[in-house]
Amino acid sequence: MSSKINHHRINGQIPQPCPHLAEYRTRNGSKPFRALQECLRVKPLGRAAIRRDPSEVPRCGACGEAARSRLYACVTCAAVSCHSSDSPSPSHAAAHAVSMPPGHEIAVDVDRAELFCCACRDQVYDRDFDAAVVVAQTTASTLGGGSIRSSPPPENLRKRRRVDYRPWTPDLRERVLMTRNSSPLQRTEGADGANLSNLPWGLRGLNNLGNTCFMNSVLQALLHTPPLRNYFLSDRHNRYYCQQKNNASNASKRNAASNDSNSNKNLRLCLACDMDAMFSAVFSGDRTPYSPAKFLYSWWQHAANLASYEQQDAHEFFISMLDGIHEKMGKDKRKTQSQGNGECCIAHRVFSGILRSDVMCMACGFTSTTYDPCVDISLDLEPNQGVSTKMGSTKSHHSCNGEADSMNSSQNCGTSTLMGCLDRFTRPERLGSDQKFFCQQCQVRQESLKQMSIRKLPLVSCFHIKRFEHSSIRNMSRKVDRYLQFPFSLDMAPYLSSSILRSRFGNRIFSFDGDEPDASNELSSEFELFAVVTHTGKLDAGHYVTYLRLSNQWYKCDDAWITQVNENIVRAAQGYMMFYVQKMLYYKASEKPTPS
Amino acid sequence: MRPSVNRPPTPDARLDREKEPSVLEIINIKLIESGEKERLMELLRERLIECGWKDEMKALCRAFVKKKGRNNVTVDDLVHVIMPKGRASIPDSVKAELLQRIRTFLVSAAV
Ligand SMILES: [Zn+2]
Ligand SMILES: [Zn+2]
Ligand SMILES: [Zn+2]
Ligand SMILES: [Zn+2]
Ligand SMILES: [Zn+2]
Ligand SMILES: [Zn+2]
Numbered sequence: 140m141s142s143k144i145n146h147h148r149i150n151g152q153i154p155q156p157c158p159h160l161a162e163y164r165t166r167n168g169s170k171p172f173r174a175l176q177e178c179l180r181v182k183p184l185g186r187a188a189i190r191r192d193p194s195e196v197p198r199c200g201a202c203g204e205a206a207r208s209r210l211y212a213c214v215t216c217a218a219v220s221c222h223s224s225d226s227p228s229p230s231h232a233a234a235h236a237v238s239m240p241p242g243h244e245i246a247v248d249v250d251r252a253e254l255f256c257c258a259c260r261d262q263v264y265d266r267d268f269d270a271a272v273v274v275a276q277t278t279a280s281t282l283g284g285g286s287i288r289s290s291p292p293p294e295n296l297r298k299r300r301r302v303d304y305r306p307w308t309p310d311l312r313e314r315v316l317m318t319r320n321s322s323p324l325q326r327t328e329g330a331d332g333a334n335l336s337n338l339p340w341g342l343r344g345l346n347n348l349g350n351t352c353f354m355n356s357v358l359q360a361l362l363h364t365p366p367l368r369n370y371f372l373s374d375r376h377n378r379y380y381c382q383q384k385n386n387a388s389n390a391s392k393r394n395a396a397s398n399d400s401n402s403n404k405n406l407r408l409c410l411a412c413d414m415d416a417m418f419s420a421v422f423s424g425d426r427t428p429y430s431p432a433k434f435l436y437s438w439w440q441h442a443a444n445l446a447s448y449e450q451q452d453a454h455e456f457f458i459s460m461l462d463g464i465h466e467k468m469g470k471d472k473r474k475t476q477s478q479g480n481g482e483c484c485i486a487h488r489v490f491s492g493i494l495r496s497d498v499m500c501m502a503c504g505f506t507s508t509t510y511d512p513c514v515d516i517s518l519d520l521e522p523n524q525g526v527s528t529k530m531g532s533t534k535s536h537h538s539c540n541g542e543a544d545s546m547n548s549s550q551n552c553g554t555s556t557l558m559g560c561l562d563r564f565t566r567p568e569r570l571g572s573d574q575k576f577f578c579q580q581c582q583v584r585q586e587s588l589k590q591m592s593i594r595k596l597p598l599v600s601c602f603h604i605k606r607f608e609h610s611s612i613r614n615m616s617r618k619v620d621r622y623l624q625f626p627f628s629l630d631m632a633p634y635l636s637s638s639i640l641r642s643r644f645g646n647r648i649f650s651f652d653g654d655e656p657d658a659s660n661e662l663s664s665e666f667e668l669f670a671v672v673t674h675t676g677k678l679d680a681g682h683y684v685t686y687l688r689l690s691n692q693w694y695k696c697d698d699a700w701i702t703q704v705n706e707n708i709v710r711a712a713q714g715y716m717m718f719y720v721q722k723m724l725y726y727k728a729s730e731k732p733t734p735s
Numbered sequence: 736m737r738p739s740v741n742r743p744p745t746p747d748a749r750l751d752r753e754k755e756p757s758v759l760e761i762i763n764i765k766l767i768e769s770g771e772k773e774r775l776m777e778l779l780r781e782r783l784i785e786c787g788w789k790d791e792m793k794a795l796c797r798a799f800v801k802k803k804g805r806n807n808v809t810v811d812d813l814v815h816v817i818m819p820k821g822r823a824s825i826p827d828s829v830k831a832e833l834l835q836r837i838r839t840f841l842v843s844a845a846v
Pocket of ligand 3: 214216217
């Protein structure tokens with residue numbers, strides 16, 4: 140039974156070479172596949188193949204077969220032989236391995252550039268060979284010519300990842316706390332009268348406090364971010380309790396150092412407490428617009444450098460307020476774990492994912508990998524259309540809620556899409572010769588390729604579209620008004636680290652395979668759109684508005700004004716920040732709340 | 736001058752038989768040289784994923800590996816086991832689409 144222990148990490152297991160491959164390697168020195176490397180060709184659609192010269196039509200040396208069977212080239216003598224798994228007699232490839240002296244067992248599939256052992260009748264894997272193929276493919280796809288990348292195919296049985304999210308039930312102490320500090324909810328009519336009471340629970344306008352639509356727009360999205368809302372509405376961060384605790388710790392601090400009165404104020408400052416107050420107010424049933432003045436004041440205190448009455452950037456506000464929540468609560472819990480692992484403050488538990496960046500040496504294929512936590516993904520708008528080199532599968536693999544699907548694929552050419560941005564984001568890019576990286580294997584600076592992918596998905600994905608371009612040279616900013624199409628349902632699987640490389644390069648092992656996360660880390664990669672922050676107008680005189688999807692109906696939140704809108708209005712809007720929640724959480728969230 | 740695509744060639748029985756390898760071979764070479772074979776393969780991959788064929792085969796493979804134990808299965812074993820089911824379960828619509836593409840190619844390439 141103990142021998143089974145290794146099998147728990149199947150996905151992390153690196154295939155061992157068969158004895159024939161191991162022997163071939165020892166016989167052929169440090170670069171066993173050098174000759175083969177020269178025959179590597181990248182086909183027009185980006186797949187690798189083995190051809191001695193580009194126009195060669197390989198055929199079996201024994202029977203002349205060229206089309207029906209798999210064709211293998213012996214890595215020792217380059218003889219091409221056919222092989223099929225279902226013939227009762229040994230195939231020509233197997234016969235070749237037997238008839239020659241030892242050393243002719245390993246062959247390469249001429250159309251897939253994958254290694255095969257004809258004696259073991261099994262696929263074999265070699266790190267150096269696979270690295271060479273990957274380098275050839277990425278080089279071909281980034282250096283003009285056939286710079287085509289078909290989008291990776293969807294895989295329904297793909298590996299799924301879990302972000303740690305545990306439902307919460309109050310314990311005895313918490314229940315006492317809740318009842319003591321609770322008051323019954325009442326529903327009062329808003330200014331517009333009766334029809335407002337049909338609005339979903341918690342939908343309440345936010346007053347503009349003087350150019351604060353940048354804040355209101357983001358707050359509306361956060362107030363209806365399902366896991367965040369659940370957290371605050373289930374009283375996980377009780378402002379009375381938090382302040383009490385702070386006062387106590389302040390008192391002890393005061394005794395220690397009574398000279399610093401400023402630190403007291405900072406300690407009492409807690410953005411999460413202000414969020415808690417806002418959630419209470421917004422979900423109280425009162426429909427009259429709410430003024431988040433207290434919150435704004437706290438945020439000013441927190442982000443002193445951003446405070447002013449001028450129009451701010453909604454994205455900067457989003458980042459700085461997540462920072463603010465983290466700073467306070469991270470300190471409280473004394474969590475030392477990195478923010479991406481799902482154990483941090485509520486802001487990071489909800490929004491934090493992990494990005495992975497691979498830098499690959501173009502000389503030897505050595506890959507250096509780094510992981511970075513992120514609370515959102517900033518995407519460049521695709522460059523002007525018309526120069527698009529994308530071919531291959533132009534069909535979108537993402538559905539936009541059924542009926543919109545056909546419209547979606549027919550418009551695909553010429554319109555920027557969120558998926559297009561994500562494709563670009565995860566596409567390998569060649570780093571300029573001015574930023575060569577030091578390859579540990581070559582021990583010199585080398586040209587390299589960089590590729591981003593998503594190692595861990597957050598519960599809620601925020602995509603920020605870089606519409607504001609800033610040139611530090613001219614100290615000028617400008618806004619890009621181009622339309623971007625975004626889907627209501629988004630499958631993030633193609634952008635996961637695990638899919639990205641494998642779907643492009645076939646069955647290979649990579650130098651990072653050993654540290655792939657284990658298979659227990661799985662959950663849905665399917666996301667649903669629930670909030671869009673839009674920006675209209677010019678850079679400095681613009682206006683932010685948020686569209687929210689609640690109970691499958693869209694609402695426009697324009698500061699104090701809430702209106703129900705048709706989904707086509709949302710689709711046509713100029714998205715600046717898009718908020719997607721993991722589908723399973725969304726479905727739970729969109730169930731009609733039962734007030735009683 | 737582009738040949739008319741509206742008039743498909745009469746179905747060539749020889750295509751489906753092994754009796755005339757030379758024609759098959761010529762077609763194969765034409766398909767490869769023009770890059771059409773690569774595009775057809777890509778189309779086929781996409782269609783087989785869309786219709787669930789790939790998932791079905793994957794499930795078959797998983798079941799077989801589970802039965803045999805993961806260290807006792809070779810790629811050849813897998814191919815041998817799923818080949819009959821795999822061949823039989825390719826939807827007719829996919830076959831028809833590919834056939835139509837090949838016909839169109841043959842007309843335009845004037846083989
Ligand atoms: Zn072997
Ligand atoms: Zn043969
Ligand atoms: Zn040989
Ligand atoms: Zn607090
Ligand atoms: Zn945190
Ligand atoms: Zn190197």
